Amino acid sequence: MEFVSVVFDKSLSALLKPVGRQLDYLYNYGCNVNELKEQARKLEERRETISRQVEEAIRNAKNIENPVNSWLDKVKTNLNEVESFLSDGDHQKTGCSNGFPNLKLRHLLGRKAKKMSSQCGQLLQEANFSAISYHPKSEATEAALNDSVYVPCKSRDAVMEKVMKALRDPTAKMVGIYGQGGVGKTTLVKAVGRTAKKEKLYNVVVMANITSTPDVRKIQGEIADMLGLRLDDESLIGRAARLRQRLEKEKNALVILDDLWVGFDLSMLGILFNDDGENDISQMPINDVLNSTQNNLKPEKSPVDSVRCKILVTSRSKEVMSNKMDIRESSIFSLDVMAEEEAVELFNKVAGVTEDDPELKSLSAKIANKCAKLPMAIITAGKALKNNKSKFAWEIALQQMERQEIVEVLKPVEFSTKLSYDHMQSEELKSFFLLCAHISEDPSIVDLVKYCIGLGIFQGVYTVKEA
Numbered sequence: 001m002e003f004v005s006v007v008f009d010k011s012l013s014a015l016l017k018p019v020g021r022q023l024d025y026l027y028n029y030g031c032n033v034n035e036l037k038e039q040a041r042k043l044e045e046r047r048e049t050i051s052r053q054v055e056e057a058i059r060n061a062k063n064i065e066n067p068v069n070s071w072l073d074k075v076k077t078n079l080n081e082v083e084s085f086l087s088d089g090d091h092q093k094t095g096c097s098n099g100f101p102n103l104k105l106r107h108l109l110g111r112k113a114k115k116m117s118s119q120c121g122q123l124l125q126e127a128n129f130s131a132i133s134y135h136p137k138s139e140a141t142e143a144a145l146n147d148s149v150y151v152p153c154k155s156r157d158a159v160m161e162k163v164m165k166a167l168r169d170p171t172a173k174m175v176g177i178y179g180q181g182g183v184g185k186t187t188l189v190k191a192v193g194r195t196a197k198k199e200k201l202y203n204v205v206v207m208a209n210i211t212s213t214p215d216v217r218k219i220q221g222e223i224a225d226m227l228g229l230r231l232d233d234e235s236l237i238g239r240a241a242r243l244r245q246r247l248e249k250e251k252n253a254l255v256i257l258d259d260l261w262v263g264f265d266l267s268m269l270g271i272l273f274n275d276d277g278e279n280d281i282s283q284m285p286i287n288d289v290l291n292s293t294q295n296n297l298k299p300e301k302s303p304v305d306s307v308r309c310k311i312l313v314t315s316r317s318k319e320v321m322s323n324k325m326d327i328r329e330s331s332i333f334s335l336d337v338m339a340e341e342e343a344v345e346l347f348n349k350v351a352g353v354t355e356d357d358p359e360l361k362s363l364s365a366k367i368a369n370k371c372a373k374l375p376m377a378i379i380t381a382g383k384a385l386k387n388n389k390s391k392f393a394w395e396i397a398l399q400q401m402e403r404q405e406i407v408e409v410l411k412p413v414e415f416s417t418k419l420s421y422d423h424m425q426s427e428e429l430k431s432f433f434l435l436c437a438h439i440s441e442d443p444s445i446v447d448l449v450k451y452c453i454g455l456g457i458f459q460g461v462y463t464v465k466e467a
């Protein structure tokens with residue numbers, strides 16, 4: 001008997017539940033509509049906040065996460081539906097007419113309001129995004145590392161191998177390459193950077209040109225560009241702190257600092273030297289920061305593991321590496337001039353000399369030797385003679401080189417540069433070359449174009465747009 005009563009109770013409650021729900025739609029029509037209005041208001045507020053974040057991210061050249069975009073689309077559709085539902089004229093007809101409320105309509109609209117309100121609730125729950133936007137993959141690194149061609153040869157490959165080994169050594173915090181100007185340090189570190197990226201040795205590889213007159217703001221900017229980071233901060237401290245935060249987020253990073261002439265305080269770039277932050281520029285008063293920039297403070301301690309950056313430095317001076325940057329002896333490598341046969345091979349490659357041209361080949365070997373086995377001089381001479389393959393012109397070039405050697409007026413690099421200048425095909429190009437030599441290292445293209453127009457170097461060109 002008891003069993004029958006339990007079964008009856010259960011069946012009855014199963015039967016009454018849907019009935020209760022339908023009655024709820026009918027009787028709580030007003031509450032359901034108010035509840036929908038409240039949920040739609042909350043959703044609209046959340047949409048505004050997220051839209052503002054999206055707009056700010058777009059202004060900062062960031063990409064928006066896909067789920068955020070699709071959430072915004074869904075919310076837009078949803079809120080439009082809610083709006084047209086709430087403004088539907090049928091709501092006016094739910095009141096009493098002929099003394100009776102329109103039960104069917106109340107039930108229908110009450111049910112719809114409940115359903116829409118739960119959809120709004122669902123969208124509000126989905127709005128807990130872990131991230132709104134992300135930095136697009138920076139192309140600055142690719143551009144900086146790929147703008148030179150490394151021609152492999154035994155002497156360079158051997159140094160490259162040693163550098164790669166040092167980069168893999170967790171105890172070597174800094175690695176240095178030194179050698180005379182034009183020997184190929186920059187070309188080599190770019191090749192190292194490309195290999196390190198390809199082998200996934202580092203998450204990120206960034207490179208900055210320090211030069212003999214370091215401009216901290218510009219260097220910070222170069223590194224930030226490569227990290228896809230926008231540095232809004234005005235002060236050097238603020239910028240260093242932002243770079244530090246960003247570098248700390250990377251599991252491991254290779255920072256290539258090319259062409260150091262004096263000691264350089266790495267904390268200027270947001271790279272810490274010790275745990276207690278003693279040299280942390282972001283915690284220094286601004287005057288100390290400016291003084292330390294001017295005095296070229298030398299780092300006192302090695303960077304710590306927590307920074308997880310490895311630093312690859314190039315300089316013409318070994319002294320800068322060991323005394324100013326405190327790089328340990330075993331991590332400093334010398335890059336010397338090329339071997340004789342390498343120099344000839346490189347010259348032939350650049351000047352386009354082949355086996356079919358035995359006369360030019362014998363001249364090219366002599367010219368390459370006069371370039372002191374220095375890649376810079378070899379490449380410049382090779383490019384100058386590439387477009388003039390007459391044996392006569394090559395003989396004259398060789399004779400001039402031999403004469404220079406006797407009187408020692410010009411060094412090989414200077415001679416090859418003059419050769420390159422003499423072989424330029426137009427006066428316009430020559431004036432442009434001289435202008436480049438006059439203005440600072442690394443001039444901006446826009447500045448160059450402006451000067452050219454101002455000085456009337458580009459014939460028949462009077463505006464930047466035309467240029």
Ligand SMILES: Nc1ncnc2c1ncn2[C@@H]1O[C@H](COP(=O)(O)OP(=O)(O)OP(=O)(O)O)[C@@H](O)[C@H]1O
Nearest residue numbers: 149150151180181182183184185186187375376379
């Ligand atoms: N392995 C190489 N393959 C091809 N070209 C090379 C190589 N090494 C050097 N060069 C060329 O020689 C020239 C000088 O090289 P690079 O700029 O790397 O010298 P550097 O040692 O950095 O000089 P600096 O001290 O003036 O900065 C460049 O034109 C470069 O393209």
Ligand SMILES: [Mg+2]
Nearest residue numbers: 185186258259
């Ligand atoms: Mg260089």
